[in-house]
Amino acid sequence: MASMNLVKTERGAALAARVEAFVRNVVIQYENDPRRDRHGPSEELVAELRERAREAGLLTPHILADGSHLTQLETAAVLKRAGLSPLGPVAVNVAAPDEGNMFLIGAIGTPAQKDRFLAPLVAGRARSAFFMTEPAADNGAGSDPSMLRTSARRDGDDWVIDGRKAFITGAVGAKVGIVMARTGPADAVRATMFLVGLPNPAIRIERILDTIDSSSPGGHSIVVIDNLRVRADQVLGEVDEGFRYAQVRLAPARLSHCMRWHGAATRAHEIASAYACRRQAFGKPLIDHEGVGFMLADNVADLQQAELMIDWCAEVLDSGSRGTLESSIAKSSVSEALYRVADRCVQIMGGTGVSGDTLVELIFRELRAFRIYDGPTEVHKWSIAKHIKRQHSDSHGKSA
Template sequence: MDAATMNISEEVRTLGARIEAFVRDKIVPYERDPRRDHHGAPTDELVAELKALGRTEGLLTPHVKADGSHRTQVETAYLLIRSGLSPLGPYGCNTSAPDEGNMYLLGHVGSDAIKERFLRPLLAGEARSAFLMTEPADWQGAGSDPSMMKTTCRRAEDGSGDWIVDGRKTFITGFAGAKVGIVMAKAEEGACMFLVDLPDPAIRIDEVPNTIDSSMPGGHATLTIDGLRVPASQMLGEAGEGFKYAQIRLSPARLSHCMRWLGACIRAHEIATDYACRRLAFGKQLIEHEGVGFMLAENRIDLKQAELMIYWCAQVLDTGDLGTVESSMAKVAVSEALMRIADRCVQVMGGIGVTERTIVEQVFREIRAFRIYDGPTEVHKWSLAKKIRREWREAQEA
């Protein structure tokens, strides 16, 4: 399977070519821009400038059509891989996490009022968003297991119909500076989701730690939610359906991460290849030394396998299946393959590979974090193992 054999229209192919040229020509020069926050992520000022470039080029939010409908996952993959050729590319194209996943969720579940108030600014690149689900493990909260969620929501006692939310959240990507929040909490009916305007005085930032990754504005905040009041009209869907909505978001968003970071590793491999072909060592080009040449060959294999896994999972999602099993498989296979690629790129480049002279060092750090967020590799393997056992039992009983 190759992108050329997929059901991708000429319109999307042309759009993908424009995105690739835009990222390489217009966005890459910004990789040395000094406008960064305390942990190295681009500031909102820089993000706004990058989005303005994308808007001028007509390339903002390319994964959503003019009528507001989302492109297929296969088409999205074709575009997001190219937007990821620079860590800054997703901001210039408005395809970054967590916004892209939140757009998908609101586009599929949100009411007309919610779409107008909360989704429209995201699609236009006028606001950033945050998805408040994960909870601190040291609080005996959800961590990677949302069924353990401790954040609660209850109806206000004044008869207004409003909801009151209390709890804690952690590793909330992009919260600092976000204008739209999706808050997940547990009621008597089950899990619920709410849309809120940010900032809100009832949501306090306790900490924004420095982390190994540095590509996401706002960092990964730990929050305390104390008496957050939300009108009933800002509940997403129905009470008790939050876990179902989470799956609607998480499976495609998990795959979107794979798409963007594949683009980054393609670029890192290009940089490492260029270095190995130019660098002379022990009387010949570095790539002519078997140890180096083999690493680049292994990169080429892993890149292709990652691409195939992404498109295969995208096809499953396009059938209307939630694709939880397939997206778990893709998350494991792609994140681990990309980690090998990034590591080899650093190794091929030697001392240069661990400096800020190229993006290779940053891509290595970002991919290392990618193996954890949106579900660590081990969580997805555990989930797959449970399915294997369940299938075995069903076969025995048949």
């Protein structure tokens, strides 16, 4: 694993400061906007927020005018500030799954595919969905992608795709889809990614799930794919290489989640700190009671450690490494640390913390989901343990 030698650029710092000012001064004013429901902000609200970001010159800030990207370390500075409001990533167009899908199409898409599918995403005129996870009831792919059941078969020059997908974020209202389907025989672990324009009559929303989180436009859906026909030029990358390309997307996307939710946990800590300094109990402010003050001190430590973990992993990715191990370490560690922060904030604020009177309750729910999304903590720890075992085996073999 790489050592830590972080280089933070003036470009990244300046952009992060602008994003933070925009989120605090503009986006936060929309947090009580009625154009939100349990399944996220409405399309009207998303469009309005993005227009405000466009006017501020902050739409899709991680992708530069020439199509190049900020470094991962610079992106970390920007996305942590965007995450200070649950609406921040949506407003500046760095939310999941769009941010990860833009990265993937930009990395392996053809020029024609980038014109058709990537350009509208970068411009903030379209949203996207990544069709990978499948229903547990179908014994489909979840944390184990080798269980993929959705299939694609050749039909002349076209492909025909059939299957069901689950927990597909943003499927409702999306205009771009990336569909992962098995393209080998049932006993072979081969898959291919396909780019699809949406909506498409062959892709039907079965239902929108009522999930613990509520900040993703379009919510999370169960989707039926029935006789979806796509042309050969809609294959993203090479046939049968879908699992390899998924690794291109997964490590940066895991880390981006950490970045955005670090901002959310920071905001919850700010709210709880202000409450503890203002609220009186037993003759003094809550913060002067050790039981509360120590929780806030633990928050500061967890936030700092999480930030260091994020920046360390970002540096690994910037070095050109795939960062599979490092992103698992970061994702499992950061998600647990930030959840502890949010949980303490709720506890400090008591009844107010479990009500909708402040944003803390919503952030707590979002961070609880974070411990599962993009791989549960236990799966990442299992992956880390497998790496430890391989290291031991290699070392033992060499010593023998």
